[in-house]
Amino acid sequence: MRVMIPIDGSECSKAAVEYVVERPWKDSDTFLLVHVVEPIPVDIGIAYVPGAYTPDDPAAFEQSEALLKIVESELRATLVGHTIEHKVTGGPAKAELVDLTKEWKADMIVMGSHDRHGFNRLLLGSMAEDLMKAAHCSITIVKNFTGTK
Amino acid sequence: MKVMISLDSSQSSQRAVEFLFCRPWLAEDEFLIVSVVDADRGDMSLGSAMTKPNQTFNAEPNRIIQAAQVEMRKILPEHAISTKTLSGPIKQAIVDCAKNWSADLLILGSQGRQGLNRLMLGSVAEEVLRDAPCSVQIVRRKYSRQEDKV
Numbered sequence: 001m002r003v004m005i006p007i008d009g010s011e012c013s014k015a016a017v018e019y020v021v022e023r024p025w026k027d028s029d030t031f032l033l034v035h036v037v038e039p040i041p042v043d044i045g046i047a048y049v050p051g052a053y054t055p056d057d058p059a060a061f062e063q064s065e066a067l068l069k070i071v072e073s074e075l076r077a078t079l080v081g082h083t084i085e086h087k088v089t090g091g092p093a094k095a096e097l098v099d100l101t102k103e104w105k106a107d108m109i110v111m112g113s114h115d116r117h118g119f120n121r122l123l124l125g126s127m128a129e130d131l132m133k134a135a136h137c138s139i140t141i142v143k144n145f146t147g148t149k
Numbered sequence: 150m151k152v153m154i155s156l157d158s159s160q161s162s163q164r165a166v167e168f169l170f171c172r173p174w175l176a177e178d179e180f181l182i183v184s185v186v187d188a189d190r191g192d193m194s195l196g197s198a199m200t201k202p203n204q205t206f207n208a209e210p211n212r213i214i215q216a217a218q219v220e221m222r223k224i225l226p227e228h229a230i231s232t233k234t235l236s237g238p239i240k241q242a243i244v245d246c247a248k249n250w251s252a253d254l255l256i257l258g259s260q261g262r263q264g265l266n267r268l269m270l271g272s273v274a275e276e277v278l279r280d281a282p283c284s285v286q287i288v289r290r291k292y293s294r295q296e297d298k299v
Contacts, residue, residue: 023175024174025173139287145253
């Protein structure tokens with residue numbers, strides 16, 4: 001099975017990684033860690049805030065690459081013998097991730113959820129729900145997962 | 150980990166069961182198979198619904214979960230596998246059961262409705278995902294035991 005794990009660096013994506021680490025897998029399962037660098041809406045001036053970046057800013061990609069490398073080494077420590085890759089792409093997160101599930105032929109997405117409710121959900125939405133609707137593969141949404149180790 | 154599987158008579162549910170069979174599980178994992186009584190079934194007479202409500206409404210879900218339990222026992226003979234028939238609005242029944250049983254993972258099939266069908270019929274999987282107290286696994290692709298077995 002080909003398992004894609006979107007990583008955004010949040011606590012929720014850490015929970016998803018923890019879930020992958022603690023659950024059993026078959027030797028043939030392969031993993032892909034993905035981080036999407038989202039474009040910043042330049043037209044409302046956010047890109048001019050100090051510390052902000054534009055989508056083609058190499059620094060953003062370097063940072064994401066570094067983040068994924070840390071997670072990858074974490075996975076490698078437990079999932080010995082599995083193929084683990086990582087990939088950083090740029091663009092709107094949902095579209096990029098859906099395209100990537102097709103391109104990489106993912107069988108399953110494992111991701112965390114911020115579990116937003118009420119106004120926050122209305123404002124920020126839910127990437128997990130969006131992906132569940134748009135992707136054609138199976139999806140595991142990790143919520144309230146407390147590891148055993 | 151406590152794994153709850155929600156089934157109905159659809160093709161997508163069958164896929165969820167297949168998925169369960171072809172994936173590895175830890176020795177300490179426990180399973181609960183549930184099915185929600187569908188009160189809107191068209192194939193019943195008012196007479197039988199009134200005189201034998203239990204058989205009329207529960208027959209189908211009971212059959213589904215028992216069949217799944219028998220098959221699961223064959224493949225996972227060492228694991229604790231229990232079953233439960235639920236009633237009430239589907240989403241609420243599933244979410245409440247997951248809470249009460251303190252499930253860690255809830256496995257569901259999804260029809261993958263698109264467009265107008267989605268708009269009209271909605272998606273149980275989506276609603277459950279929103280309110281579930283635990284992780285949710287939505288099974289979409291067809292898993293075949295032979296193909297995935299290593």
